Amino acid sequence: MGYFDSFADFVRMGNHGIFVWSVYAITVLTILGHWLGLRLQRRRVINELQRLKKRGHL
Amino acid sequence: MALSLTPVWRWFHRWTSPPNFYRISRPWAHGLMAVGGTALFVAWIWGLVFAPEDYLQGNSYRIIFVHVPSASASLALYLTMAITAVISLVWKIKLADMVIRQCIPVGLTLTALALISGAIWGRPTWGVYWIWDARLTSMLLQLFLFIGMWAIHTAIDQQKLADRATAILVLVGFVNLPIIKWSVDWWNTMHQPATIRITGETTMVWEMLAPLLLSMAATYCVVAALVLYRTRWEILYRERKTRWVQDELGIRGKA
Numbered sequence: 001m002g003y004f005d006s007f008a009d010f011v012r013m014g015n016h017g018i019f020v021w022s023v024y025a026i027t028v029l030t031i032l033g034h035w036l037g038l039r040l041q042r043r044r045v046i047n048e049l050q051r052l053k054k055r056g057h058l
Numbered sequence: 059m060a061l062s063l064t065p066v067w068r069w070f071h072r073w074t075s076p077p078n079f080y081r082i083s084r085p086w087a088h089g090l091m092a093v094g095g096t097a098l099f100v101a102w103i104w105g106l107v108f109a110p111e112d113y114l115q116g117n118s119y120r121i122i123f124v125h126v127p128s129a130s131a132s133l134a135l136y137l138t139m140a141i142t143a144v145i146s147l148v149w150k151i152k153l154a155d156m157v158i159r160q161c162i163p164v165g166l167t168l169t170a171l172a173l174i175s176g177a178i179w180g181r182p183t184w185g186v187y188w189i190w191d192a193r194l195t196s197m198l199l200q201l202f203l204f205i206g207m208w209a210i211h212t213a214i215d216q217q218k219l220a221d222r223a224t225a226i227l228v229l230v231g232f233v234n235l236p237i238i239k240w241s242v243d244w245w246n247t248m249h250q251p252a253t254i255r256i257t258g259e260t261t262m263v264w265e266m267l268a269p270l271l272l273s274m275a276a277t278y279c280v281v282a283a284l285v286l287y288r289t290r291w292e293i294l295y296r297e298r299k300t301r302w303v304q305d306e307l308g309i310r311g312k313a
Contacts, residue, residue: 001107002107002108003107003108003109003110003111004107010106010107013116013117013118013120014111014116014117015116016116016117016118016120016182017117019118019121019178019179019181019182020106020117020118020120020121022178023121023124023125023174023175023178023179024102024106024124026171026174026175027124027128027171027175030167030170030171031280033167034163034164034167034284037163037288038284038287038288038291041288041291041292041295042291044291044295045291045294045295045298045307046307046309048295048298049298049303049304049307049309050309052298052299053309053310057299058304058309058310
């Protein structure tokens with residue numbers, strides 16, 4: 001498998017697996033967090049507009 | 059002089075008008091995200107699976123494909139924010155304030171990611187997660203600058219004042235940027251100096267350098283896309299009382 005002899009070797013990363021994989025996991029979580037952040041921004045605008053509409057400000 | 063600049067000035071104002079920027083930024087945001095996301099995926103597979111291991115550090119060096127792109131992008135983003143802050147303070151362009159506001163969370167997470175990935179890399183390499191070295195300390199200061207910008211913008215209720223205070227903080231914190239960049243050359247740091255050099259020799263084999271450069275380019279694209287997406291929502295929020303935004307979202311009053 002690429003540079004590694006086996007999948008187990010790839011996961012182990014020569015005893016550095018925990019360091020390498022935790023960094024990549026945190027990065028994936030960060031990207032997911034930003035995706036969620038964009039959804040929240042969208043919600044904020046729509047909620048605010050609906051609130052204005054309900055109060056008859058639009 | 060002023061007269062000859064008028065067409066350029068008018069064009070600049072029209073181009074940076076929120077509705078126009080909202081319209082033209084859409085394909086850019088989608089395009090950059092598609093290209094950046096794909097390239098990042100390829101770069102990670104390349105770096106994690108195919109690149110050889112380092113003869114000194116073993117496999118822990120594979121953290122570089124996250125660490126260097128996020129650190130580098132955070133500095134580039136700060137530079138962009140500083141230029142935008144000057145535009146905001148000198149020419150009072152509304153769009154500039156919106157861009158700065160939305161760069162904050164992106165810069166904050168990039169800086170945090172660089173610090174965290176660096177700390178995790180430090181443990182197997184230096185034997186410690188953290189050391190008060192010039193590079194690490196100045197980078198931590200950048201994290202606090204981003205937190206400070208966020209706090210200031212949130213704490214001040216009046217929009218214009220909040221934007222202005224944030225832009226000023228961006229410029230004050232700008233002195234930290236060259237310190238981060240050249241700390242490894244100015245002081246004897248535990249952190250190694252730059253491996254990739256635009257002038258001078260790059261001390262890295264091609265098999266490692268290629269996925270690193272790809273992951274850097276990909277990160278820049280994703281970050282640019284993220285700032286564009288965030289700015290687009292910021293535009294809709296700040297202009298929510300205008301007709302075009304209400305039409306855009308299909309939420310309208312009784313007319």
